[in-house]
């Protein structure tokens with residue numbers, strides 16, 4: 158069984174969760190693969206972000222081109238960058254104590270924000286291939302045991318899907334396969350697509366859907382199989398994806414590298430800005446935001462030791478959120494216009 162918990166207004170305002178609720182959420186994510194918590198983000202933030210996302214979808218659609226994510230996954234499914242300047246970056250999203258409490262309960266000390274973006278399902282969308290987002294961090298029971306982990310091993314990444322509107326089957330709630338994150342056969346697969354394995358799909362069936370109340374968050378083990386489905390509604394379904402990685406994951410994409418040399422590990426530990434780059438050198442792995450939102454991240458430090466993992470740039474450099482969501486920094490730094498064209 159998974160958890161569906163509704164925060165009281167007082168819990169949302171004070172950013173606290175009863176410890177037994179926190180434990181139940183962590184347990185649901187561990188066993189079922191997800192848990193939904195309602196009333197996490199304020200109405201003001203939801204309205205502001207919904208407006209900006211819908212405007213940006215129109216700008217992206219006005220280019221008349223399919224996005225790269227659509228080419229790779231399914232038409233109408235946008236990995237839409239979120240504005241990274243004021244007033245659109247909101248503390249009750251990027252520094253929310255309830256979200257950070259759940260992240261810390263599941264990923265442990267020193268977890269860090271690795272991805273901040275939109276998942277938009279447009280009317281007329283198609284099915285995506287059934288997939289999972291993250292690999293297993295340990296590939297064998299022996300590997301896991303060396304690090305004191307159980308088998309199947311725990312997740313080292315947590316996806317937080319925030320609903321900017323009520324998400325139901327009527328507007329294309331994500332299809333999910335509960336418990337599929339525990340299917341260890343995937344460790345040997347070359348790709349994260351599940352379709353070539355019909356027997357396993359049958360074993361993990363039936364699938365379910367991932368409804369989320371407006372302002373609520375679905376905490377999801379990204380190893381759980383899922384796919385975007387057609388959105389039968391007349392307007393785009395707006396959801397936000399904030400993804401956190403465990404402190405032990407030192408690669409900027411959140412990957413865990415088991416046998417990292419002690420010197421590199423020490424350097425990363427001494428300087429939390431540092432991550433392993435794709436060529437395994439060390440570099441600045443932080444997400445990039447405009448400096449006018451510095452206070453949003455820095456006014457109240459995380460109560461749960463979460464590394465918000467951001468750096469700031471000043472004009473004339475600007476963060477163009479329309480591009481490079483999957484690249485280092487999570488957005489493109491430009492001089493000039495912020496636009497989906499370049």
Ligand SMILES: O=C(O)CCC(=O)C(=O)O
Pocket residue numbers: 230234276277278285329330331332383384385386
């Ligand atoms: O937006 C959704 O419903 C799922 C999207 C997804 O899984 C993806 O874009 O990879």
